[in-house]
Structure formats: structure tokens, C-alpha cells
Amino acid sequence: MFTYLSIYTDGGSRGNPGPAAYGFVIRHGETIIHQSGKTIGIATNNVAEYSGILEALSWIFQNLSFDKQDRESQGEISGIHCYMDSQLACRQLQGVYKIKQPHLFAFIIKIREMEKKLHVPITYHHIPREKNKEADRLVNAALDGK
Numbered sequence: 001m002f003t004y005l006s007i008y009t010d011g012g013s014r015g016n017p018g019p020a021a022y023g024f025v026i027r028h029g030e031t032i033i034h035q036s037g038k039t040i041g042i043a044t045n046n047v048a049e050y051s052g053i054l055e056a057l058s059w060i061f062q063n064l065s066f067d068k069q070d071r072e073s074q075g076e077i078s079g080i081h082c083y084m085d086s087q088l089a090c091r092q093l094q095g096v097y098k099i100k101q102p103h104l105f106a107f108i109i110k111i112r113e114m115e116k117k118l119h120v121p122i123t124y125h126h127i128p129r130e131k132n133k134e135a136d137r138l139v140n141a142a143l144d145g146k
Contacts, residue, residue, distance in 0.1 A: 003028065005064075007056045007082045008127075010135035011048025014143060018042060022052030023138025026060065034059055037138030049089040050107035052135070053082060057114040057122075079121040083132065090126040 006027045013020035020043035025035040036059070040051050057080075064077065084090050091097040092108065099105045115122050129136065 003077055005033070005060065005077060005080045007053075007060075007080060008132055008135045009049070009052040009056050009082060009084050010132055010139050011045060011050070011052045011086070012136075012139045012143070013043055013045050013048055017044045017047075019143060020044070020048040020051075021139045021142035022048050022055060023135040023140075023142065024052050024056035024059075025134045025138070026056060034063070035134070035138060037142035039142050045086075046089065046101075046104055047107070048139070049084065049086045050104065050111070052139075053084070053089070053093070054107060054111050054114065056082070057111065057118065061114060061117050077120055079123070080118065082122060082124045083127045084124070085127055085129045085132045085136075087126045090124050093124040 007024055008027070009022065009024040011020065011022040019039065020041065021037060021039045023037035026033045036055065038055070040048060043051070060080070088097065092099050092104070093111065099108055
């Protein structure tokens with residue numbers, strides 16, 4: 001049986017740059033596997049967006065088994081769908097838009113390295129903000145110190 005994970009991710013800064021945070025929710029179907037929101041210091045919205053994506057993929061790699069024997073017993077994870085309300089970050093990850101800023105390109109390199117480690121197809125999808133409320137809530141909770 002093939003199964004997909006869904007990641008809903010968001011990042012934001014209050015001021016651009018300003019105090020920044022990311023939030024992400026990892027789901028398997030309707031079940032939340034993990035969620036996190038964390039401040040990252042002073043950064044831009046784009047840095048916060050990419051931080052959220054990278055941290056979500058890293059959590060999956062560190063906490064879910066991608067060993068062949070374990071995958072057979074757990075049910076094979078055949079792909080990951082990443083959903084975000086940042087059209088810019090989404091289009092850059094899809095390869096549609098170029099990345100001109102070197103500090104953002106460094107994030108792309110780290111994300112691509114994590115994609116290779118996971119050994120499953122990963123797709124990036126732009127969604128409206130209304131469909132990303134859980135990740136947005138985690139960003140704001142982190143920025144509010146909750």
C-alpha cells in the first residue's frame with residue numbers, strides 16, 4: 001500500500017526583516033504526526049518560509065524510518081506533498097522562479113540534500129492562506145512566546 005505524508009508549512013516575520021518564526025504540521029491522512037513552531041531570530045519572511053520547509057523535512061528524516069525493512073513493516077511512504085501559502089517559495093522550489101539571493105540559494109541546496117536523503121518524490125504546492133491556518137497559528141504562537 002502506498003502512502004503519502006503532507007506537510008503544511010509557513011514562515012513569517014514581524015517587520016521584514018524582523019523577529020521571525022516558522023511553523024509546520026506533518027500529517028498522514030487526517031492524523032497529525034508532528035507539529036512545531038519556533039522562532040529563528042531576526043530574519044526575512046523568505047528565510048522563515050525556507051526554514052520551516054527544511055525543518056519539516058529534517059524532522060521526517062530524523063524521526064521516521066526510511067530503512068527498507070522498516071518501511072516494509074510500517075507501510076511504504078511513497079511520497080511527500082508540501083503545501084505552503086508563499087507562492088514565491090513554492091515556485092522557487094518547483095524550479096519555476098530563479099533564486100537570486102545567495103542566502104536563499106543556500107537554503108535550496110540544503111532542502112535538495114534532504115530530499116535526496118529521503119529517497120521519495122517530494123512535490124511543492126501553493127495553497128491559499130485560509131487552507132494553511134494550522135501552520136500560520138504555530139508561527140504566530142512562536143512569535144507571541146506561547
